[in-house]
Amino acid sequence: MRRGYLHITRFPVQRKVIESPALAGQPLVLVEEVRGQRRVAFASTRALKAGVRPGMTLTAATALEPELRNFPYRLKDEAQALTALGESLLGLCPGFQRDAPDGLWFDASAAHLVGGEQELGARVLEICGEQGYRAHVTVASEAFTSRVLARHGSRRVEVVPEGQGVRALAPLPLSALEDAAAKAFSVLGLSTLGQVAALPAGAVTARGGAAAARAHARCRGVDDTPFTPEPLEEALEDRVVLDAPADTFEPVQFALKTLLDRLGARLSGRQRAAVRLTFVLRLDPTGEAQVPLLLARPTARAKLLLDLARHRLGELRLERPVAEVAVRVDAHDEDLGQQLALGDAPEGDAALEGVLSRLATTLGEEALFAASLQAVHRPESAHTPRAFHPPETRRGLLSPSGLLAPAPEGERPGAPITVWRETGAARERPSRLLAQPARLDAEVTASGEMLAARLAGRRHRVTGMAGPERLGGEWWTDTPYQRDYYRVHFEGLGPAWVYRDGRDGDFYLQGLFD
Structure with missing residues (x-):
């Protein structure tokens, strides 16, 4: 081979x-x-x-x-x-x-x-x-x-x-043999591997035995040493022992960079991406501190991991100096890369990823939410907030043996998580929907055009209005709906999503655009 x-x-x-x-x-x-x-x-x-x-x-x-x-x-x-x-x-x-x-x-x-x-x-x-x-x-x-x-x-x-091994080896010095056979051949006045290869095989064996015969064969490009691949460790973890216990963050930071550079390279080589890490700071003379890091999105990028680790550990207060820094991958996922939309900048996407991960680690895993689409057409019920996690179908945790195992039942969301993106037909949908539509005290012309509306006791003049978009459904239930939706720009409030109910003719505020 x-x-x-x-x-x-x-x-x-x-x-x-x-x-x-x-x-x-x-x-x-x-x-x-x-x-x-x-x-x-x-x-x-x-x-x-x-x-x-x-x-x-x-x-x-x-x-x-x-x-x-x-x-x-x-x-x-x-x-x-x-x-x-x-x-x-x-x-x-x-x-x-x-x-x-x-x-x-x-x-x-x-x-x-x-x-x-x-x-x-x-x-x-x-x-x-x-x-x-x-x-x-x-x-x-x-x-x-x-x-x-x-x-x-x-x-x-x-x-x-x-078949060109003997020719390539010929100019190399005899010291390249790096074993006892080199000394035996040097006694004969030889100085290169090419001179060793030119010796008769029988004479070499008779004079130097099996070791000399093996060295002679290798110099002639003959070597049957098998290739034995290293078995991969199932658990991804690494550590760096500091030269001296550190009571400042700078030596720990250098150790973190080394660890995460290596970890990122290992993950990339395996085509994996980290989902959850644990940093272990072993203290001098005893004790340790374990700091978890949940990533908003699976990644193997060492630079991003280091930025998040600095944020997570930079202000940590410990009772004793740090003697050793270790990192363990508790959960990882297949690294499928990331497809950016045309015009998107990787730097901006990485910055957003950093913000999401910092929020999750600072405020807690359940404090970060995403929109989960529901199988209903009524706008106020079309999606609901759920705790943010990587998609369930690609998520895995390391079991005690290191093998991938399903996420624990308590950590799995009840439905696939989809972030509401304003693309295509959904471009006019607001990013903030009210849990229940709020009735507006609207001033309307004889032709049905809205001039102003009162909301929370304040009057807001309408400066722009686009629509309508007609939505209706659920006629088979006790609460069918028929609505004409408008994008309305209120003075002092900004753009809003407003509909006129087909049953009572009143206007309702459905949501606000950022």
Whole structure:
């Protein structure tokens, strides 16, 4: 099969700088405990220029660079971040396989859907760049070929045609083998993978055994290593441990951006959109605060999620400093995208979405209402307000196992929710309807034209009137109706929807236009 390899140069260091932008360009190392000593696992470019090398003790590294900053190297955090990056690629490839600590393979069999393998590699790098990572991609038929060329080649995107692995590997240095076999071949005076590939297979096996034979085969473009896709976690959650407990919002804000950038990329890769989130702030030394966030509309846009999270958490008062920030997706939905009407601006739509979500989180889930159409023709009963939720047919909640489950009975609206939109034939319908029409004390000419009307004790002169639109029905009931509707502009009141009742000839106020 055709597979690609994504190599993120010193991935843990890049991840750290993305989480803490102030570290950009600074000398820093990630350290781990090795036999009771703190040793360098990864170093930044500036630290490397100062002579710091992986495996060196932290004491020796600090002697070389007095300004060196150090942070713990946590395997779990690195694996989590690498998995999140792999999930963000799922919109381009069917699966990925991690190659810790700084790379992953991905299935390139669907490259024809995006214009070929070269374009696929460019798209993969584009997704990495959106998350702040610098990387290299190679697409080849063998796992070894793709991995080594991505790590040691010079091109940002390289595609190795079928059967051309040995030619592509030939110029690479012997150190690209990255195993004990490299030392055995260096003793023979060899310096490139091409020279290794030119050796007789029998002689290599006789001298170096199975390990040398395997390295020799790989240098000749022969590699049967299987591709094993990573199983996707059913629960979508992520966390960032702060370098030091924070008693101000700024460090928490940086952690939120990292989390939501990753979460948005994971959701996009899975073609999902978040409906409900929970932020968990773990405090130092103990305790935690859980803050829910209900979205007015399912979304995977990290920027919108971050804006809403800032609004929700920015004024939160906690008794202790925050040591860790986590986010969990409690409910998600299929991401079908969004179709805007001609002339609509995405920025305005995003602003409205932010306002709706802020209202829901500030005032409570049941405080936000939408119009639900009813199966009746009488205008005052044609729709009723209902608590706002994403449409029931597309809504799902995460069960304890992480699988999608139906929304609880108490949270499901009784009918599909439809927002009353002023389009087409409904253009003249008001946005505010009275629960019951209000009778108007109208001044009418002999020809039936309205001149003025009294409402709440005040006289309002009519400055404009359009209509009529005749509506009638329910003749089979005890309360049939026959009405002529007008759009009337009252001085001091604005445009209103008024009808004249066919039974008594009186005028009634049905609603007001915004």
